[in-house]
Amino acid sequence: MEIKEPKIKSMRYNDFKDNEYLEAMLKELNANGTNVVVGCLDELINWGRSNSLWPFTFATSCCGIEFMAMCAARYDVARFGFEITRNSPRQADVILVSGTITNKMAPVLKRLYDQMADPKYVIAVGGCAVSGGPFKKSYHVVKGVDKVLPVDVYVPGCPPRPEAMLYGMMQLQRKVKVEKFLGGINHQVSKKEYARLMERDLNAERDELNVEQEKD
Amino acid sequence: MDLKAKILSLVPEAVYDEKGDGMWTIPAGKFHDFAVALHHDQALKFDFLRSLTGMDWGEEGLGVVYHLESTEHGHRLVVRTLTKDREAPSLPSVCDVWKAAEFNEREVYDYFGICFVNHPDMRRLYLRDDWVGYPLRKDYDDSEEINPLRMSNEVAKDDVESFDLQPDGSIIEHRKVLFDNDEYVINIGPQHPATHGVLRFRVSIEGEFIKKLDVHCGYIHRGIEKMCESLTYPQTLALTDRLDYLSAMQSRHALCMCIEKGLGVEVSDRVKYIRTIMDELQRIDSHILFFSCLCQDLGATSAFLYGFRDREKILDIFEETCGGRLILNYNTIGGVQADIHPNFVHRVKEFIPYMRRNIQEYHDVFTGNVIAQHRLKGVGVLSREDAISFGATGGTGRASGWACDVRKRIPYGVYDKVDFKEILYTEGDSFARYMVRMDEIMESLNIVEQLIDNIPAGDYQLKMKPVIRIPEGTYYAAVEASRGEFGVFIESHGDKTPYRLKFRSTGLPLVSCMDTICRGGKIADLIAIGGTLDYIIPDIDR
Numbered sequence: 115m116e117i118k119e120p121k122i123k124s125m126r127y128n129d130f131k132d133n134e135y136l137e138a139m140l141k142e143l144n145a146n147g148t149n150v151v152v153g154c155l156d157e158l159i160n161w162g163r164s165n166s167l168w169p170f171t172f173a174t175s176c177c178g179i180e181f182m183a184m185c186a187a188r189y190d191v192a193r194f195g196f197e198i199t200r201n202s203p204r205q206a207d208v209i210l211v212s213g214t215i216t217n218k219m220a221p222v223l224k225r226l227y228d229q230m231a232d233p234k235y236v237i238a239v240g241g242c243a244v245s246g247g248p249f250k251k252s253y254h255v256v257k258g259v260d261k262v263l264p265v266d267v268y269v270p271g272c273p274p275r276p277e278a279m280l281y282g283m284m285q286l287q288r289k290v291k292v293e294k295f296l297g298g299i300n301h302q303v304s305k306k307e308y309a310r311l312m313e314r315d316l317n318a319e320r321d322e323l324n325v326e327q328e329k330d
Numbered sequence: 331m332d333l334k335a336k337i338l339s340l341v342p343e344a345v346y347d348e349k350g351d352g353m354w355t356i357p358a359g360k361f362h363d364f365a366v367a368l369h370h371d372q373a374l375k376f377d378f379l380r381s382l383t384g385m386d387w388g389e390e391g392l393g394v395v396y397h398l399e400s401t402e403h404g405h406r407l408v409v410r411t412l413t414k415d416r417e418a419p420s421l422p423s424v425c426d427v428w429k430a431a432e433f434n435e436r437e438v439y440d441y442f443g444i445c446f447v448n449h450p451d452m453r454r455l456y457l458r459d460d461w462v463g464y465p466l467r468k469d470y471d472d473s474e475e476i477n478p479l480r481m482s483n484e485v486a487k488d489d490v491e492s493f494d495l496q497p498d499g500s501i502i503e504h505r506k507v508l509f510d511n512d513e514y515v516i517n518i519g520p521q522h523p524a525t526h527g528v529l530r531f532r533v534s535i536e537g538e539f540i541k542k543l544d545v546h547c548g549y550i551h552r553g554i555e556k557m558c559e560s561l562t563y564p565q566t567l568a569l570t571d572r573l574d575y576l577s578a579m580q581s582r583h584a585l586c587m588c589i590e591k592g593l594g595v596e597v598s599d600r601v602k603y604i605r606t607i608m609d610e611l612q613r614i615d616s617h618i619l620f621f622s623c624l625c626q627d628l629g630a631t632s633a634f635l636y637g638f639r640d641r642e643k644i645l646d647i648f649e650e651t652c653g654g655r656l657i658l659n660y661n662t663i664g665g666v667q668a669d670i671h672p673n674f675v676h677r678v679k680e681f682i683p684y685m686r687r688n689i690q691e692y693h694d695v696f697t698g699n700v701i702a703q704h705r706l707k708g709v710g711v712l713s714r715e716d717a718i719s720f721g722a723t724g725g726t727g728r729a730s731g732w733a734c735d736v737r738k739r740i741p742y743g744v745y746d747k748v749d750f751k752e753i754l755y756t757e758g759d760s761f762a763r764y765m766v767r768m769d770e771i772m773e774s775l776n777i778v779e780q781l782i783d784n785i786p787a788g789d790y791q792l793k794m795k796p797v798i799r800i801p802e803g804t805y806y807a808a809v810e811a812s813r814g815e816f817g818v819f820i821e822s823h824g825d826k827t828p829y830r831l832k833f834r835s836t837g838l839p840l841v842s843c844m845d846t847i848c849r850g851g852k853i854a855d856l857i858a859i860g861g862t863l864d865y866i867i868p869d870i871d872r
C-alpha cells in the first residue's frame with residue numbers, strides 16, 4: 115500500500131518549507147511495503163496521534179515565556195490538538211526543549227526524557243536548544259540539545275515567535291503521519307538497544323540512578 | 331560626617347583608591363571587625379549589602395568587593411579585601427553581619443575558590459560538586475577534557491563542609507549536618523511547574539510543616555559573567571536581555587548606564603524619556619505576568635489567560651519599535667537602537683485607560699476571591715529587618731515596609747521629574763507582595779502618562795567611538811528592575827573588554843530568604859510564597 119504525502123488540516127502541503135526531507139522518509143517507508151490492513155490502521159492511528167500530541171511543560175529560560183504565550187489565548191495551541199500541557203513526563207508525548215540546557219541540567223533532562231512513554235518526540239526550541247545559541251562559548255552550556263537527546267524538529271530563533279513554534283509543531287504532526295506505528299515500533303532507539311534497555315538490571319545501577327539506598 | 335576620617339579611625343591601614351567610583355582596601359585580618367563596626371556604629375549603620383563581588387586581581391591576589399549602603403542615612407561605601415594566597419585562599423565571612431553574604435559568598439567560592447572562614451555552608455552554589463577548577467579565575471582552563479559533559483546523576487549530600495577559625499588562628503575543616511538521618515526530606519524541582527523554571531528545593535518536613543529548606547541553584551547557570559570578560563562593551567549588551575527576560579529593558583538600561591558613567595557620557599533628554607517609558611512598560615509587562623503565573627499556580631487558570639491577553643498589548647507596542655517581543659535589544663551605549671515608531675505614542679495612550687480598566691477586572695476576578703485571600707494573607711511573612719539584611723529589594727522589600735526603590739533612592743532617567751508614589755505595605759506577607767505589584771502597575775501607568783506627551787525632540791543615539799574603552803577604575807550603576815535593584819559592576823583596566831563584569835542579581839536575595847520565610851509554614855504555602863517572591867531563575871544563576 116502506498117502512503118501518500120502527509121496532509122494536516124492547518125496548513126497546505128506546499129506551504130511547508132522542507133518537504134524534501136519528509137519525502138525521503140516517505141520513500142523509505144513505501145520501499146519497505148506494508149499490507150493494506152496494517153497500512154490503513156496505521157493511518158488511522160497516526161491521524162489520531164498527530165492530532166493529540168501533548169506537550170510536556172518544560173522550560174528553562176526565556177524561550178519558555180514564549181511557550182507560555184503560545185499556550186495562552188492569542189496563539190491558542192489547542193487549535194492544533196496540542197490541547198493541554200502535562201506536568202508529568204509520564205503523560206506527555208512531546209517535549210519542547212525551550213531554553214538553555216546547561217551541563218548541570220543535562221542529566222536531569224535526559225532523565226525526564228527517559229521517563230516519557232514511547233513513542234515520544236523532541237522539539238528543540240530556540241537557538242540555545244539548537245546549538246547553544248548566544249551562549250555557545252560558555253563553559254557551562256550544552257552546545258545543542260541533540261548532544262543529549264534525539265531531536266525531531268529544530269525551531270531556530272531567539273526566542274522563536276509563537277508562530278514559529280506552531281510551525282515546528284505542525285512539522286512534527288506531519289512527521290508522525292508518515293511513521294509506521296504497527297510493526298515497526300517508533301522507538302528512538304534501535305530494536306536491539308531497546309531490548310537491552312528493557313532487560314538491564316536496574317538494581318545494579320541504583321547508585322547511578324541516585325535511588326536512595328537502604329542504610330544498614 | 332566625614333566618612334573618610336571615620337574609616338581611617340577604624341582601620342588606620344585602610345587605603346583609598348580614587349579611580350572610578352573609588353574604593354577602600356581593608357586588610358583581610360581586620361576585615362571582620364571592620365564589617366561589624368560598619369554595621370553597628372550608630373553614625374554609620376551600613377545595614378544593606380547591595381552587592382558582593384568576587385575578584386581575581388591576578389598578581390595582587392583574590393578578593394571580594396562589597397557595595398554597602400545605609401538605609402537610614404543613605405550613604406554608600408565600596409570596600410574590598412583580598413588575599414595573596416592562590417593555593418588555599420581564605421577570607422573572613424561576613425554572613426553573620428549581613429545575611430545576604432551567605433549565598434553571595436558561596437557564589438564567590440564557586441567562582442574563585444575562596445573559602446570563607448566561619449561560613450556555615452561552604453558548598454558550590456551553581457556548579458556541580460565534581461566540577462574541576464574555578465571558572466572565573468583568570469587562569470581557568472575551560473577545555474572540554476577537564477570538564478566534559480557529565481551525564482551521571484548528581485547525588486545530593488545531607489551534610490556540608492564548613493571552615494572554622496580556631497582560637498590559635500588555624501583553620502579547621504569539618505562537616506556540618508544539613509539534614510539528619512531521621513528527617514523526612516522531599517525534593518521539589520528542578521523540573522516542577524511551581525518553581526517557575528529550574529530551581530530545586532530540598533525540604534525537610536514534619537507532618538505538613540516545613541522544618542528546613544535547602545535551595546539548589548545552578549541548573550540554568552550560563553556563565554554570562556565569564557563570557558562578558560572576552561566580549562567588547564557593545565557585545566556584552568546582548569546578554570543582559572537574557573538574564574531576567576522580564577526586565578530586559580531595565581537590565582540593559584543598567585549596563586548602558588554603567589558604561590556611560592565610565593565613559594563620562596551624558597545621553598540626550600529624548601533618550602532618557604524613551605528609556606524611562608520603556609522601563610515602565612516593561613515593569614507593567616512583568617507584573618502582569620507575575621499575576622498570571624501566581625493565579626495559575628494557585629489554580630485559577632482563567633486569570634492566567636486574562637493576564638496574557640493584556641500582556642500581548644504591550645508586546646505589540648514593543649514589537650513595533652524594537653522588533654522583538656521578549657528579547658528586545660533596544661538600549662545601546664549612548665542611546666537607543668532606533669527611534670520610537672510613529673504609532674508609539676498613540677498606542678501607549680490607548681493602552682493606559684485600557685489597562686486601568688482591566689486591573690479592576692483582575693481585582694474582581696482574583697483579589698477579592700476567598701480562596702486567594704486565604705492562601706495569601708498571613709502566609710510567608712518577611713520582616714523588614716530580614717528584608718534589608720538579605721537585600722531583598724523590589725516588591726518583596728516594599729511589601730515589608732522597606733523603601734528600597736532605586737527610582738527614589740538614586741534617581742536615574744527622568745524619574746526625578748515625574749511625580750509618583752513608592753508603594754509600601756507593612757505586612758510583609760504574600761498578600762502584601764501581591765498587592766504591591768498590582769498597585770505598581772497603576773503607578774507605572776501614571777508615570778507613563780506623565781511622560782508620553784512630553785518626549786522632547788533630539789537625537790536618539792549619540793555618536794560613539796567605534797572602539798569603546800572605559801578609563802581604568804570601578805563603576806557601579808543600578809536601576810529598579812521589575813523585581814528589585816539590578817546592578818552592574820564593572821572593573822575596567824582600560825581595555826576594549828571589561829576586566830570583570832558582575833550583575834547584581836535581583837533574584838538571588840529572594841531565594842536566599844526562602845528558608846527563613848518558609849520555616850514553620852505549610853508545604854502547600856511554598857507555592858504561594860515562591861509565586862509572590864516572583865524570582866526569575868536565569869537571573870539568579872546568571
Ligand code: SF4
Binds near residue numbers: 177214243247274
Ligand atoms: S534561544 Fe534565546 S530566547 Fe531562547 S533560551 Fe536561548 S537565549 Fe533565551
